[in-house]
Amino acid sequence: MASITVVTDTDGERTPLLHDSQLEYSAGRTEYSSPPLGEEPSTKNSNDPKQRLVSLDVFRGLAVAKAAKRLAATKKVILRSIKLFLLGVILQGGYFHGRNNLTYGIDVEKIRVMGVLQRIAIGHLLASAMEIWLVKNTVVNSAIAFVRRYSFQIGAGILLGLLYMVLLYGLYVPNWAFDVSSLTMILPTSLGASTGTVNCGMRGSLGPPCNSVGFIDRTLLGEKHLYQRPVYRRTKECSINSPDYGPLPPDSPTWCLAPFDPEGILSSLMAAITCFVGLHYGHVLVHCKDQMQRVIFWFISSLPLLILGYLLSVLGVPYSKPLYTLSYMFITAGASGVLLTAIYLIVDVKCIRKPTVIFQWMGMNALIVYALAACDIFPAAVQGFYWRSPENNLVSFSERLLQSLFHSEKWGTLAFVILEILFWGVVAGFLHVKRIYIKF
DSSP states (O other): OOOEEEESSSSSOOOOOOOOOOOOEETEEEEOOOOTOOOOOOOOOOTTSSSSHHHHHHHHHHHHHHHHHHHHHHHHHHHHHHHHHHHHHHHHSSSBBOOOOBBBBBGGGGGOOOOOHHHHHHHHHHHHHHHHHHHHHHOSSSHHHHHHHHHHHHHHHHHHHHHHHHHHHHHOOOOOOEESSTTTSOOOOOOOEEEEEEOOEESSSSSSSOOHHHOOOOOOOGGGSSOOGGGGGTTTTTTTTTTTTOOOTTTTTGGGOOOOOOTTTHHHHHHHHHHHHHHHHHHHHHHOOOOOHHHHHHHHHHHHHHHHHHHHHHHTTTOOOOOOHHHHHHHHHHHHHHHHHHHHHIIISSOOOOOGHHHHHHHHHHHHHHHITOOOOOHHHTSSSSSSSTTTBBBHHHHHHHHHHHOHHHHHHHHHHHHHHHHHHHHHHHHTTTTOOOOO
């Protein structure tokens, strides 16, 4: 006979909260005993108010087991997001100096915090958390049921967009100053002052110097941890070689030298909504088993995004990637949806796959290809081998050769980029043949 003994106070007897016919009380202790082997426990009346509710125990157990899986999934998502973020800091924080520079290393006081992979990490974290915690148990048997099942996710996306708009147009941006001397190695300037001052004192500006996106980054991250060559340095106000980088015009404004991160904190929140849209396309993939149904639903989901983005741009909301404005988000999300629909129709429905096999291979090892190619890790390593002078390396020589063959710098550069894509497609194909898939 198995028993569990609980010792109680000797000063007085305690009455148990729930009485059981199998409980035996003696000498200040309570003995919980099981029936002898071979004997069936007595069947109790289900109407007995003192009987323990087994259904409640089952319900609690189910709640714990769902919660346990969700917590485990959340932990996995958080760890992967942290790893992606840290990888982005290493690749884009300034440690690697890229092409045409054989040095490496970064002062930790000037390391860039945000970047492309960091933005992906934020979007992955928010979208995954919504998929884990904000899905109703509604059975999807109609379009209305589909909306009900994911209504919390839709509401979260709307709230995040409203938060972005409130901060973008409602946050007051005061006058601010930045250190010019720290930028001279990146963009030489004839200005003698060591500190530049930008006059703002306004709300709702979407221009380069006084927007809320840059203000939040400068406040939370610090100007030394931002991207030091923002896209607006290629504007007419800031470059005589516009739309490319170049020397400052004589009458250039002070903010041309100011740092700004195109993958900042606030703009990354709006970019996360694009991940929510991608999550919606995934839901269609799960719930719609017919291929043409998927094509139809994806297309009718993408078209309104394009129209809404266009209307917002007409109404005055600029199409700005650095700020990741609402119009930019809608248009890019809608265009991506249309492109996904077209690729799915060609590759999966019509099974025309040979022309796109290189991109398929690259997609299977997207992270390693991005790290080595887009972040210039591999070209910088190849440039370490040169003939007599660092400028005479294989990468630069190949680009100059193509430019001379095409008698055009632009067309030669385009041909060089195409060859780069083909090269990395072949590398990704080799990894696929060897069944090597690098994940993070």
